[in-house]
Amino acid sequence: MDYQAIMEKYQHVEGGLLEAFHAVQDEINYLPEEAIITAAKIFNMPVKEAYGVATFYSYFSTTPRGKYVIRMCKSAPCHVAGAEAVTQALEKELGIAVGETTKDGKFTLEFTECVGQCQKTPVITINGKPYLGVEPAKVAEILATCK
Numbered sequence: 450m451d452y453q454a455i456m457e458k459y460q461h462v463e464g465g466l467l468e469a470f471h472a473v474q475d476e477i478n479y480l481p482e483e484a485i486i487t488a489a490k491i492f493n494m495p496v497k498e499a500y501g502v503a504t505f506y507s508y509f510s511t512t513p514r515g516k517y518v519i520r521m522c523k524s525a526p527c528h529v530a531g532a533e534a535v536t537q538a539l540e541k542e543l544g545i546a547v548g549e550t551t552k553d554g555k556f557t558l559e560f561t562e563c564v565g566q567c568q569k570t571p572v573i574t575i576n577g578k579p580y581l582g583v584e585p586a587k588v589a590e591i592l593a594t595c596k
């Protein structure tokens with residue numbers, strides 16, 4: 450993948466490094482080492498600094514993830530609304546634990562802090578798209594929409 454081409458359009462944008470990392474992650478769902486090294490060159494900073502940014506934000510991942518990244522909100526409002534039962538349903542349906550990726554590389558399951566959709570909890574996101582008021586019984590149906 451041509452990380453340079455993806456990232457250099459953010460070179461002169463304020464906060465460009467974050468934008469560049471988002472752009473790469475939107476493409477392949479994680480930030481490989483090669484992309485971080487390329488970013489350091491483009492943004493003229495030490496590699497360790499670029500790496501520090503990539504690992505500071507929980508939104509970014511430096512390990513490969515599935516095509517669909519499912520994030521279960523674990524903040525208090527979702528927790529009291531039954532996030533644990535939804536987490537269990539997701540783990541059962543996917544056959545993986547939180548923090549893992551399915552063998553076929555299709556799904557990764559992670560926790561997230563509040564995603565600002567507390568009006569109807571519990572909440573999951575799939576590649577950033579929020580699903581509100583998720584019930585365990587609806588998990589299979591929601592996953593089936595990921596083609």
Ligand code: FES
Nearest residue numbers: 522524527563567
């Ligand atoms: S607490 Fe879960 S979305 Fe806000």
